Amino acid sequence: MASKRVFLSIRKDSFPFFAVTANKRFISVVILSVIIVSYNVKYFLEQNLRSLEAAAAGMKAEIIVVDNNSADNSVAYLRPLFPLVRFVENDQNKGFAAACNQGFADATGKYMLFLNPDTIIPEDALHRSVTFLETHPDAGALGIKMLDGRGRFLKESKRAFPGPVTSLYKLTGLSALFPRSRIFARYHLGHLDPDSNHRVDVLSGAYMMVSREVLRKTGGFDDTFFMYGEDIDLSYRIQQDGYQNYYFAETPIIHFKGESTRKASANYTRMFYRAMSIFVRKHYGEKRAGLFNFSIQFAIGVRGILSGLSGFIRRMGMPVVDALLLLPSFWIAKLAWNNWVKTSTIYDGNLLWISFSGLTAVYLLIAYYAGLYDRQYRYGNLLRTATVGTLAVLAAYSLLPEHYRFSRAIILAGATLAFILMALVRKLFLHWSVISASETGNPPVTIVTGSREEYEGLAGLLVQPVATAFIEAGDDMAGDVWSQLRGMPRAAEGKRELLFCVGQQPVRDLISHLPEAGDRMPVKIHYHGSGSVVGSDSTNKSGQALSGESRMKIAKPYFRRLKRLADLVFSLGSIVFFPVPLLFIRRPLRFFRRSFAVLSGRYTWVGYAGNPGDLPPLRPGILTPDGLPSTVAAATDPGYYNALNAGYAMNYDPLADLQLIAGSYRALGN
Structure with missing residues (x-):
């Protein structure tokens, strides 16, 4: 029986037309194949696919x-949806x-x-992009005007090829000083109007439409380009052919920058300019590549050191800074105590080093x-730490032995001085944007705009407590929503955020008003x-995604640390008090093996029962949230355990974990 190609014609208000192919030799009648490479951005991808449905x-x-x-768990979460x-x-x-080539090999469309x-595209973007290519036979590829999550134009929407001099201007900051210069701002073609269509050198891989024939x-x-530079290389070869x-500037899209790699990081700097070096070597020859590398290596080094220092402090350097x-605070307190209070007391320097280091x-x-050391600094956390x-x-x-002790006053004075210094250093780091601060005070009022049904459907997504104001969208969007926002006092705007529901309102209306x-x-x-809400305030920071997970305690870093602490305390206690388990636990040797497994981080004492679905991930558990061994729970009613797992994640309490372990103590070796 001959293989067939089947097209699914779905209602326009539901899904677009999709092609299902069983025979790739069949002449394609699919106009467009959209290929998306995803890595750990499931909620941004969810919103992206919703926008594609409409477009x-x-x-x-x-x-x-x-x-x-x-x-x-991106695929497990999105495939049913x-x-x-x-x-x-x-x-x-x-x-x-x-991965793009992998998708292209499986695609059947005339255009790719x-x-x-992490993009949102308006309802007319695909149609107008295809129409532009159809009416411009000289076009090899099409890129598009991109805005970030606050409506600011993304300069990488249009670029020139990265020659040595062009790259040097970008690295040294001359392009930023003269953003519209034909010479210094050539990399981002700053002299070209971003609101007009242009022939350019380089298109962004965030939205690049190419015909099958050109790709072939x-x-x-x-x-060879793992990340960055692959779009520049393809753009160059398209021109060479x-x-x-x-x-294409007529229908902008939103690109929530910063989801895969932070632009401010040393990793970004290293990977981006390594890709530029590969490009120059490949297309300009070894001689020009040598000139390129020589001309930018110093600038890369300086920028890499600065961004590397910043990245180190963000990720793991703050404990070192603290x-x-x-240590100096304790020593300064000791010297002050010695010089002004206990002038005749002599302290052993070696013992002080050991004591101060341990403390x-x-x-x-x-x-x-x-x-x-959470991602965002809170003054309250510093105060709690100090206390x-x-x-x-x-x-x-x-608890120190008598010969290690010196004076409680030194400890108190040293800790107080350390608190003052830590607060001052963090204030400087905030000013220099080395670290970022969490929102303080009351959370902003969320202004929701959409239909009444859309507003009520958000109840399960917004993290409580949250204050909301609702602007119901009518037929006249500009009159109902944007005029009210314009009338809002500027002084109040820093205490508000806008949540735009797409459904009754098309996303193109938001995009047209997004810069304002x-x-x-x-x-x-x-x-x-x-099942999610997405947004981004900066091109240099990861975007924010709210979902049902946002309301679950077990998804928050603070409670995950407490869970790990509870695991460590119980495991270490079991090992230290070795004889006790021999008396009370049925299979003590297995229990000790499990204690070491939990201590090493391979297991947790209390975990999910069976398949957790799209709940925040945990290590495999020895016990389930109702105290049964995990092996028993795997064969029990999945519906019951789905609800049990959800309740555990939502209302996690480390003390409840310890109580559960104590209640099932005798069975921990089973």
């Missing part, structure tokens, strides 16, 4: 998502270029759109569990019927 309505289109081994999207799961991160998962001639993406690359403040370690441990840390250090001091709205307040987007 592809009335087209013969297919969507292919290539997942590069995401750890956030989008049954007509084709998901390709890789068992490793193959990089952007290789390579699209980032050029050979697709070069997977006699085609033009067009920048240690360098704590510093205790203080840093308290700081970690108090949340001082609890000082009490813990004093308690640890009292984003200048006034943060903006978030929610497609009606989806």
